[in-house]
Amino acid sequence: MTFTPHGKHLIAGEWVSGTDTFMSEPAHGSAHSFSVGTVDLVDRAAQGAEEAFWQYGYSSRETRAAFLDAIADEIEARADAITQIGSQETGLPEARLQGERGRTTGQLHLFADHIRKGDYLDKRIDEAQPERKPAARPEIRMIERPIGPVAVFGASNFPLAFSTAGGDTAAALAAGCPVVVKGHSAHPGTGEIIAEAVLAAIEKTGMPCGVFSLIQGGKRDVGQGLVQHPLIKAVGFTGSLAGGRALFDLCAARPEPIPFFGELGSVNPMFVLAESIKERAEKMGRGWAGSLLMGAGQFCTNPGIAVVLDGADADRFVSAAKASLEEAAPQTMLTDGIAKAYRDGCERFMKSDAAKPVYTTESSGRSASPNIFEVSAEEFLKSHDLGEEVFGPLGLVVRASSMDEMLKLAKGFEGQLTITLHMDNGDLSDAQMLAPVLERKAGRLLVNGFPTGVEVVDSMVHGGPYPASTNFGATSVGTLSIRRFVRPVSYQNFPIELLPEDLR
Incomplete structure (x- = not known):
């Protein structure tokens, strides 16, 4: 028709x-x-x-x-x-x-x-x-x-x-x-x-x-x-x-x-706890990449930031995400204006003294290709602009040195639509420490999932503290x-x- x-x-x-x-x-x-x-x-x-x-x-x-x-x-x-x-x-x-x-x-x-x-x-x-x-x-x-x-x-x-x-x-x-x-x-x-x-x-x-x-x-x-x-x-x-x-x-x-x-707007951070990343680093890295790519990253619940504990397991997570994104073809964005704003956001990260490129691509016209950067928790806390939403398939890994630093990061985030915890049974005590903080920051909290996809049901909350x-x-x-x-x-x-x- x-x-x-x-x-x-x-x-x-x-x-x-x-x-x-x-x-x-x-x-x-x-x-x-x-x-x-x-x-x-x-x-x-x-x-x-x-x-x-x-x-x-x-x-x-x-x-x-x-x-x-x-x-x-x-x-x-x-x-x-x-x-x-x-x-x-x-x-x-x-x-x-x-x-x-x-x-x-x-x-x-x-x-x-x-x-x-x-x-x-x-x-x-x-x-x-x-x-x-x-x-x-x-x-x-x-x-x-x-x-x-x-x-x-x-x-x-x-x-x-x-x-x-x-x-x-x-x-x-x-x-x-x-x-x-x-x-x-x-x-x-x-x-x-x-x-x-x-x-x-x-x-x-x-x-x-x-x-x-x-x-x-x-x-x-x-x-x-x-x-x-x-x-x-x-x-x-x-x-x-x-x-x-x-x-x-x-x-x-x-x-x-x-x-x-x-x-x-929301960057929908994920907090990846120690036992979960030890057991499932590659699987979570691939899953995060898939969520970043969904709809060319043009979802309000796109998980743009992954907070991990620094170390070899974090390296595995980042490598798996990068490998998945390397296989991704360019995607058409909704408008020329949105595509330009995405390129501007990528350029802002490229010019940052704090963010380190992990996987970068060139996007042109109305197409977008994915990018990943990483930063230490210490530098992230000093760089407010790195916590601002980039509408498109751009991800940022924030490496925390300890659970205390991860908790400090959680307290520093602005209001969000969603926050995700990736955890196993051995992470329960750390999750109990984070949960009261995360509850004050977002309208929807998830465990072991990805926030792209919002169910239309009686129990759904799609909103959160300002500026979400x-x-x-x-x-x-x-x-x-x-x-x-x-x-x-x-x-x-x-x-x-x-x-x-x-x-x-």
Whole structure:
């Protein structure tokens, strides 16, 4: 099935053109023209979302669940066309896009089932005690209620699962909040066909047309206008630390500050303990290399740093990783800009006085080849820039001289999405020493695995202390993510007829 984008925005049920256009920059195939977003379109979309909220925000859980299921079904109905345009725009393999599509529709169905159960509402009822002395107690009931229109910024590295109808959009719609999506210019055609699926679901289920809008392209004023629009009540964002922090500051500076749920960056360190590396150095080295290479290193959970105890076992680990990477072919990156940023990151490491090259390659154009460097723990602690994320297949081995130095490293890391412990039974006492520190640093802790791959389940936390995310009490993956877009409301002595349906 062939899909040719028309290049329009979807604003409250209407496909809208603009006077200015931009061209997509596909990895292969034809480029297409798309209308450029404007502040006026932001206002129209926000107004439509606010109008829709008065119906959608007060709809039943079953109504919203049916809508989420319908979106998933409409996406699957366009499966081949989505793979075709997504592969052209991003250069991602067809199998990866098919898997990501399944993840996207799967989380829509999961959220639909979750809100049908109603557990996220956290209902609490305290009965009246009119005979209580010295004063009677009134009846008080509490429930979580949707907050209003939500802005979502599409991610560059996941054109489906974290973009137009991805996790943030699905969570907001599940909560009862209309959504205005700022599409990512790296894959506008993919965003358009997903928006077509959402519109078809709106029409099929009778949802208000303003419940979803997609604005393509646009300069910084569009993103700024979206987060500062007075009708927008929260923002979901996946992207760079610099871009996310700028939007976060704008949200905080509003006359009415709003929550900004941003996932901003992480190096996802691994701590490899003594007994495990003695027994499995080569296996872990090869596994680390495979995780670094996955998706050309363009995963937010890419384990960019391996902390090891210096010595012969560490040498074996590094040699195995290097041997695996030497066999790797160049991979296509998502955009020319991401590819350039990767080359800049590699150059920064090459110029570092502290980092020692282990395996280096030349990358050009939109392709990326892997690189590994190593550094002593002492030098790493002095070089803050070596702990900054490089988006791509670059790994850094940090050699610690002792467990005390490894613990010092752990305490020195900034907030992370994930931290991994590689350990055997003989490492238990060292792991017990590290675990309380690591728990304060990351949203997800792993043992004997690799963090690339985030399960969409009730128990998942995809977030962490800053700068991994701007709100470490939240997650952008899993059913708990719905709670970002609701707030608790207490009802005291309310007649039953005035209460929300779920609280009666």
